[in-house]
Amino acid sequence: MAKPMEIEVNGKRYPVSYPPDTPLLYVLRDELGLTGTKYGCGEGQCGACTVLMGGAPRRSCQIPVSAAATKSITTIEGLEKDGKLHPVQQAFLDTGAFQCAYCTSGMVMSSVGLLQTNSNPSETEIAQFLQGNVCRCGTHPRIMEAVRQAAKRMQERGR
């Protein structure tokens, strides 16, 4: 049964009406048109649908929309501020850390989540954190490089 509720995405509140167990992913993509968040498996196994919920990276295919209603959600579309890319987006661009780029949104969101809790992650920590994100094109070394570069820039900026 569809239930009316409100969700907050990228700082905006949207009224939506869905069965409470509908995965957040489909509400974002099909209702709000925020298609930057990707479907990859629907099983929480590939990370393509990663968003930030209350600041922490979450697989939106595994989050019931009702659980999202109490938290603030950030998607890939919400990272760019006033035409300026988030340092993680900029680092992905600068290192060419994509091929088909279908995994990129999820990789960027997971990396933003990582750098929020660990501003200077080691090689092992990056790999460990991104272990749940699949890149089938094999761009992993550049993605690692992008995260290192973003960490460095964010630290410099924060100083």
Add this chain to the structure above:
Amino acid sequence: MNTTREKLVAEPERYEFSAAPMHQFELARREFFKILGAGIAVFVVAKDALALQETAPGSRSFHNEELPKEITSWLHIGEDGVVTGFTGKAEMGQNIRTSISQTIADELRVPFESVRLIMADTALTPFDAGTFGSRTTPTMTPQFRRVAAAARDLLIGVAAKEWNVAPEGLIAKDAKVTDPASGRSLRYAELARGKALAQNLPAEDPVTPATEWTLAGKPFPKVDGRAFVTGRHQYTTDIRLEGMLYGKVLRPPSFGATLTSYDDNTAKGTSGVVIVRDGDFIGAAAPSAHEAQIALDAIHAQWKEVPQISNEEIFSYLKQNAEAKSEDRFRRQKGSVEDGLASAAHRLNATYTVAYIAHAPLEPRAAVAQWTDGKLTVWTGTQRPFANRDELAATLHIPESQVRVIVRDTGAAYGGKHTSDAAIEAARLARAAGRPVKVVWTREEEFTWAYFRPAGVIEVKSGIASDGKLTAWDFHNYHSGMSAIETPYDVPNQQTEYHQVPLILRSGSYRGLAATANHFARETHMDALARVAQLDPLEFRLRNLSDARMRAVLEAAGKSFGWPGKKTGEGQGFGIACGHEKGSYVATCAEVVVDRASGSVRVVRVVEAFECGAIVNPDGLRNQVVGAIIQGLGGALFEAIEFENGRIKNPHFATYRVPRFRDVPEIEAVLIDRKDIPSAGAGETPIMAIAPTIGNALFEATGVRLNNLPLAPNGVQTLNT
């Protein structure tokens, strides 16, 4: 749907596309300036173009007679100076949108930023057989060079007429034509102004040699990179049309199952839901994918299942069911294997197997279909837009001229997106619904109903003389395919044979086709022979190789890796392998460590030397080479489709293991730029040597010779404990 399924055959026939008529060209040409505005358009006629595209190594029965004169590529120079190139090729992450744009900019002498490409749209781009076989760089980039060179000449001609001077002394550079005698110049944009000049030109103009390239040969970042890091790029799966419904298809419980009874009374009662039953096809379209699924779940369908081969028995089945007919075989013979074996100092026989594996592109198969006044437009992620158009027309019983297929830059394919299944499903549902329909396959559907890289059995018999020179080579591939089936080594006596077997699981192209299987068998066998000969594996290979390009990559890889590696710890091993295919050369070295207690395998370091002639974009190439190594690690170590009685047992990322961050070793790609050799493609060959390299390294680490792919899904137990 069944017709297209049956048409899908194993590898040898893959390249046998019939050249489609150019209906869309006449239409496009009339509409051309309407779409693009005034300017100058150049069409290049190259009658050999289709033959170039469709002839692939290993193709036996390609019919290349009576190829029509073809327009193969064209470009338009607008009044605003924007240069638009048109190609039927599709961008799927291999970065050809960037490399082709570089090529056009280089040859036309314009800034990279002023070039854009319209790709893979059957209404707007020239016919193209498909984006596969590493053919874009060797065929499409030279064609665009020719069309750009012709356009340059045309612009010079227009300027010469304007100034009433001879064209010979004029120079085209920096997006303008200059007359050195008078110092005056006109920008291309100015020359194009007010024109609607379309010209067919023969593809004869000389093009710029690689040594004089200025924009090609340089690292350029991916075109539209910003659209990808911001999530703005719209893949097929992201398309939303006004009034669009979401489609789902009811799948049989197992391969080969047929529908016996059907009741959709409950499902049909749901408002807003459209149910379609057409033969064995049962689908639903609804305002959301969730509602479409609920409707499907309410359908009572019964299926008759038939016994199917399971993976436990696959290899013996393949051996026993090889087609005996000679036309189903590929056979090459030189000298006498019997004599070569008789004269050998050492002989070695071995059997190798490879498992079925899945492409698992992260963007699943998807399509959006829209009917307008009996005309069908389908957006779909496919490697073969024109073949998809023809299959849609045939399946839906409408003329090809009524179908348009558009491919958005796609979330990868790796050889896995040749077919038109999702397109046909969306089109059939949309026709019934009278509204646009989007079909996106679930990950489980991907792992079950897409096609696989075929499994195979390879038997090798060989002999070497006391000096380590090969005397005999007998190589038989059952089922997996014949790409790179012939040995690159110098062997006086050899027999090579491919034995076709009827399909068991739905099978088709995979990055590199059977080159991965054939290289795995050959290069594992060569390593075993080197041990028999008591020679270093690199030295043993060089002793049997006269191909200079092959020797060069081997030596380059060995040098960068520091071959032969020195063991510094327990369970360490080093491996090497090489090969060439589709005009490019690869040699790979790897270091592995096996944990003695658990048997777990870690690939520590990989060095790969790769040479594909003149490099067009070293940055894109590096991405492809490193990517191929990492993707290849999966098939080498752990990827395998498990199946039993027509059911896939591991249709999820949780049970079908793909390479992830912690699997990735330190990787060095050594790119050899040969400006004296025409550019070859690079999407496939870099994947070929990784599996035997790792297997050979594991042998050195453990003393266990692994002859089956995947090598170590559950680790490997050492012999020397």
